[in-house]
Amino acid sequence: MRQVLYDMRLVVDSREHESAQDIETFVLAAGSDYRAYEVLRKLQSRGICIRNLILFEFTERLEQIELGDSYGDYSRFVADKIVKIGCSIRNPKSSLGDLLSNQSAFIDRTVSLDISCFTKPFFFYLLKLFKERFRLQRIDVFYTEPLSYLFPRGIFSSYHSTLGPLTILEIPGFSGLEQRGEKRILVILLGFDGDLARGINEDVSPSEVVAVNGFPGYAPKFKDISLIANEKLTSDRDVVVVYSRANNPFEVFNLLEKISIQSSGAFINIAPLGTKPMALGACLFALHNPSSRVVYPFPESYLRVTTDRCWNSWKYEIPLVLDVSNGNNGP
Amino acid sequence: MMRDSYRNPFSGTNAVTLDDQAILVYWCSPFAYRLFSEIKENDIFEDPNNIVFMGGRSTGKTMFLRYWSFPVQMKLAQNFKQSHGKKVFEYFKMMGGIGYYIRVDGLVLRSFSGFGIDIEKWNSIFVHYLELIIGRAYVESIKAINDEGEIDQVELQSQFIPQVASLVGNTSVKNLEGLLNELDARIREVDVYRGNIPFYNEEFRPKIGFASQSLSFGIPRIAKRTLKVFKDDTKFVLLIDEYENFLEHQQRVVNTMLRFTTSDIKLRIGMRLEGFRTTSMISSDDFIKEGREYRKVVFEEVLIKDQGYQDFLREVSRKRLEGVRIFKEKGKTNIVEFLSNSEDLEQEAVEIVSKNPNKILDFFNKHIPSDSMVMVQHKANPLLGLLNILWLLRGVSPEETRHAMEKYLKGDWQDEKAKKYRMDYIDKYKLSLMFVLCSIYRRNKKYYSFNTFSFLSSGIIGNFIELCRRAFQYAEFEDKEGLVVHARISKEQQNKAAMDVSESELQQLIRIEEHGSRIYKFICNLGNVFRDFHKDERIRYPETNQFTVDSNTIAPEDCRRAFSAAIKWSAIQRKSRLQQPAPGKHLRDIFTINRIYCPSFQISYRTRGGYSVPLLPKDIELFMSNENVDSKPFVPKKKDDQDDDQFTMDLFGKE
Numbered sequence: 014m015r016q017v018l019y020d021m022r023l024v025v026d027s028r029e030h031e032s033a034q035d036i037e038t039f040v041l042a043a044g045s046d047y048r049a050y051e052v053l054r055k056l057q058s059r060g061i062c063i064r065n066l067i068l069f070e071f072t073e074r075l076e077q078i079e080l081g082d083s084y085g086d087y088s089r090f091v092a093d094k095i096v097k098i099g100c101s102i103r104n105p106k107s108s109l110g111d112l113l114s115n116q117s118a119f120i121d122r123t124v125s126l127d128i129s130c131f132t133k134p135f136f137f138y139l140l141k142l143f144k145e146r147f148r149l150q151r152i153d154v155f156y157t158e159p160l161s162y163l164f165p166r167g168i169f170s171s172y173h174s175t176l177g178p179l180t181i182l183e184i185p186g187f188s189g190l191e192q193r194g195e196k197r198i199l200v201i202l203l204g205f206d207g208d209l210a211r212g213i214n215e216d217v218s219p220s221e222v223v224a225v226n227g228f229p230g231y232a233p234k235f236k237d238i239s240l241i242a243n244e245k246l247t248s249d250r251d252v253v254v255v256y257s258r259a260n261n262p263f264e265v266f267n268l269l270e271k272i273s274i275q276s277s278g279a280f281i282n283i284a285p286l287g288t289k290p291m292a293l294g295a296c297l298f299a300l301h302n303p304s305s306r307v308v309y310p311f312p313e314s315y316l317r318v319t320t321d322r323c324w325n326s327w328k329y330e331i332p333l334v335l336d337v338s339n340g341n342n343g344p
Numbered sequence: 345m346m347r348d349s350y351r352n353p354f355s356g357t358n359a360v361t362l363d364d365q366a367i368l369v370y371w372c373s374p375f376a377y378r379l380f381s382e383i384k385e386n387d388i389f390e391d392p393n394n395i396v397f398m399g400g401r402s403t404g405k406t407m408f409l410r411y412w413s414f415p416v417q418m419k420l421a422q423n424f425k426q427s428h429g430k431k432v433f434e435y436f437k438m439m440g441g442i443g444y445y446i447r448v449d450g451l452v453l454r455s456f457s458g459f460g461i462d463i464e465k466w467n468s469i470f471v472h473y474l475e476l477i478i479g480r481a482y483v484e485s486i487k488a489i490n491d492e493g494e495i496d497q498v499e500l501q502s503q504f505i506p507q508v509a510s511l512v513g514n515t516s517v518k519n520l521e522g523l524l525n526e527l528d529a530r531i532r533e534v535d536v537y538r539g540n541i542p543f544y545n546e547e548f549r550p551k552i553g554f555a556s557q558s559l560s561f562g563i564p565r566i567a568k569r570t571l572k573v574f575k576d577d578t579k580f581v582l583l584i585d586e587y588e589n590f591l592e593h594q595q596r597v598v599n600t601m602l603r604f605t606t607s608d609i610k611l612r613i614g615m616r617l618e619g620f621r622t623t624s625m626i627s628s629d630d631f632i633k634e635g636r637e638y639r640k641v642v643f644e645e646v647l648i649k650d651q652g653y654q655d656f657l658r659e660v661s662r663k664r665l666e667g668v669r670i671f672k673e674k675g676k677t678n679i680v681e682f683l684s685n686s687e688d689l690e691q692e693a694v695e696i697v698s699k700n701p702n703k704i705l706d707f708f709n710k711h712i713p714s715d716s717m718v719m720v721q722h723k724a725n726p727l728l729g730l731l732n733i734l735w736l737l738r739g740v741s742p743e744e745t746r747h748a749m750e751k752y753l754k755g756d757w758q759d760e761k762a763k764k765y766r767m768d769y770i771d772k773y774k775l776s777l778m779f780v781l782c783s784i785y786r787r788n789k790k791y792y793s794f795n796t797f798s799f800l801s802s803g804i805i806g807n808f809i810e811l812c813r814r815a816f817q818y819a820e821f822e823d824k825e826g827l828v829v830h831a832r833i834s835k836e837q838q839n840k841a842a843m844d845v846s847e848s849e850l851q852q853l854i855r856i857e858e859h860g861s862r863i864y865k866f867i868c869n870l871g872n873v874f875r876d877f878h879k880d881e882r883i884r885y886p887e888t889n890q891f892t893v894d895s896n897t898i899a900p901e902d903c904r905r906a907f908s909a910a911i912k913w914s915a916i917q918r919k920s921r922l923q924q925p926a927p928g929k930h931l932r933d934i935f936t937i938n939r940i941y942c943p944s945f946q947i948s949y950r951t952r953g954g955y956s957v958p959l960l961p962k963d964i965e966l967f968m969s970n971e972n973v974d975s976k977p978f979v980p981k982k983k984d985d986q987d988d989d990q991f992t993m994d995l996f997g998k999e
Contacts, residue, residue, distance in 0.1 A: 105542065220363070
């Protein structure tokens with residue numbers, strides 16, 4: 014069994030401070046969430062220099078900017094060079110041309126990616142692109158936890174981070190390879206939106222479902238909110254509920270590896286509806302298991318702001334290529 | 345013991361995921377319950393027309409199509425072989441054909457678009473892919489029949505395999521497994537391309553390309569030509585499921601197949617109502633048409649014409665209850681025993697008024713003298729008291745009202761007033777009175793009983809199963825002993841289940857991929873209009889929950905499409921034939937709100953058919969564009985010149 018011995022550190026951790034080095038390329042999504050530039054702020058406060066800032070500007074978000082919006086605050090943090098990539102949040106491939114024309118910022122560089130304000134499909138796409146086309150061996154992924162999510166209809170009503178109708182799609186580049194006669198397994202990393210999980214379950218129509226609840230969560234109540242919101246799914250007799258730490262991608266990776274081995278020969282579908290670190294673990298698994306499929310609901314648009322203030326910022330060292338020669342590997 | 349042998353009999357409902365044996369276990373033939381008047385069982389294989397099966401989500405289409413598919417029928421064929429000592433192929437000959445179930449999941453279908461590739465190129469790739477999927481299904485079935493030793497090996501080796509191998513572009517293939525591997529490899533080419541296209545701007549270059557019908561029609565032709573077992577009139581029947589998920593360019597591919605089917609190859613297609621995105625075909629200006637290329641069978645009937653549907657639900661439930669050991673052992677396999685047959689409205693009414701019996705009098709005291717109301721009061725049955733007040737409101741004297749009630753209570757059917765009173769109470773107003781009572785006391789009506797659940801399900805079996813699943817879940821949580829030992833689910837538990845399912849279904853509307861928000865607003869506004877009718881203490885339009893509109897004139901285009909989507913998702917249901925919206929009016933299309941939403945709006949789950957709210961296209965637009973539309977303009981102040989007396993129905997019986 015492949016396992017990732019993980020390395021995740023608090024960005025403000027003192028050891029991190031001691032070993033802090035300048036960053037060659039830092040990839041960031043511009044946004045209006047309070048946490049959008051938290052990592053930038055922390056890095057700057059410790060005097061870490063970013064040589065290339067690759068800034069994704071989504072047309073959909075630009076249209077939503079309000080007066081006094083914090084969207085443009087990235088300009089307060091100095092970078093030697095800012096490259097803006099204008100593209101559509103719904104179509105990751107719309108960034109391909111600009112990224113290829115700036116590939117010198119990636120190839121043979123140490124690259125960091127802040128996923129806090131990227132949508133999940135988008136950072137899945139970027140990680141695969143970095144692996145497949147820029148041949149990166151590893152990448153540092155940063156993530157800032159929200160202090161809380163916004164629940165406009167109360168915590169036990171459905172939390173929605175999206176607007177309007179949803180289309181459930183394969184994440185571009187993660188369509189998997191289903192073999193004839195294979196059993197379908199669906200692993201849902203549970204979020205707060207129970208209707209989504211049900212919709213995906215209907216679309217994928219697996220013979221087995223594993224629901225992964227983020228526990229411990231960012232806050233104790235999140236685990237229960239998630240289970241209550243997903244009650245209809247989890248009460249089904251064919252659904253197994255397991256737990257994995259909400260802020261630890263490596264735990265999710267290891268869990269998925271275990272499921273994959275236990276159900277050898279199954280077509281594994283993953284729906285990363287939970288936290289972004291959990292989704293990052295799913296992405297890591299799918300990168301190393303390309304026959305698995307990742308599915309996700311794509312909305313017409315996202316809400317401008319979905320979280321409230323910041324909690325911890327994390328740095329995860331993500332291996333894009335696993336050396337399986339010694340059975341397991343880590344950064 | 346109880347813990348080990350109990351599980352919710354109604355959980356786990358998706359026919360797509362059931363294995364072949366489970367399909368047989370859960371199968372209830374709709375033909376045995378006269379659910380379809382348009383089709384006979386042997387039409388599945390023998391009807392020379394193509395057939396389109398239409399119905400909402402969870403109406404049982406997938407179960408139906410999968411039952412006729414090769415792997416499930418093969419199990420029956422093997423049983424036939426054992427019991428009759430005949431070959432399995434004899435069974436398929438007896439059935440008239442072999443069914444090939446084809447379901448391409450929506451996620452895969454939707455991946456054949458975008459990434460800067462023009463739609464015609466995607467269409468070619470999809471045609472290629474679909475041909476391979478169908479081709480593989482044929483070869484798998486022939487391999488399974490060959491494994492039974494029923495195919496002549498000389499024919500197979502010297503003719504069938506070489507010819508199919510040539511068709512798929514690899515003449516080195518020597519056996520059926522090799523053919524399957526070859527088809528798998530070609531399918532994999534498509535899957536790899538779908539995975540790579542987001543990162544590369546490259547053309548799809550398969551080892552060999554397949555045009556429409558090359559394999560789907562080509563392999564049956566070869567089988568017919570080369571294998572004796574196929575040489576009679578055994579048909580190849582493609583059972584294509586979830587057609588509504590096919591993108592427009594993909595539907596054109598299937599439509600083209602519909603047009604060109606031969607006497608040996610037929611299509612049976614399962615889809616949602618309004619599931620056609622297009623009637624066009626691949627490469628011409630031609631289009632398909634009902635009656636010419638296919639005939640239509642509707643799964644979802646608005647009206648429950650007879651006991652057949654309820655009997656069917658009982659049988660579906662029996663099979664599920666039998667699957668739970670403790671219920672099977674105790675012989676508790678009749679769902680009616682758990683839910684009770686029908687509501688006890690009188691008891692419900694007594695519970696509602698118990699804390700404040702005079703509230704009814706207070707409510708009406710502006711309109712009717714107190715002494716008159718006291719004279720017609722019936723303390724043991726508040727619904728009778730309320731009916732009496734209704735009579736007073738309609739100008740009948742207190743004495744006459746009281747006399748009619750007393751004669752009714754004595755069962756004196758010689759008395760004309762007693763007969764009229766009985767008709768008013770039992771056949772016409774009992775449920776309406778209950779809604780008015782709830783409105784006066786600001787309490788919610790309870791939705792419970794087998795009869796109520798079957799009405800709420802609106803002809804959608806999945807709705808009924810979900811209502812039961814929730815009810816069993818509440819009962820398990822709140823009173824497991826009552827459930828497991830006494831087969832009892834309280835009306836409160838049932839009501840909570842009904843409210844949950846109703847609210848959940850309502851919220852699901854927002855998530856409908858296209859026009860979800862419009863449909864949600866439309867249903868909410870419509871439900872609130874109907875709600876106002878139910879609050880009318882004069883009960884001028886009892887149990888109004890349907891409307892009429894000329895759907896062809898709905899504008900703008902977005903609203904017209906949203907209206908179609910509302911039908912497709914069974915949010916509203918079109919009655920199967922034109923009807924009068926009110927007595928004396930011209931025949932029109934009548935629509936009902938899906939009755940699963942009735943608990944959310946506190947309206948009747950029945951369709952009486954007395955009055956249909958006439959809506960104009962601009963009303964539909966208003967309902968779809970605005971939240972909280974004022975209901976008042978849609979509720980007439982005075983009753984039309986209609987005679988409501990001509991509309992009668994048994995409260996718990998037929999519509």
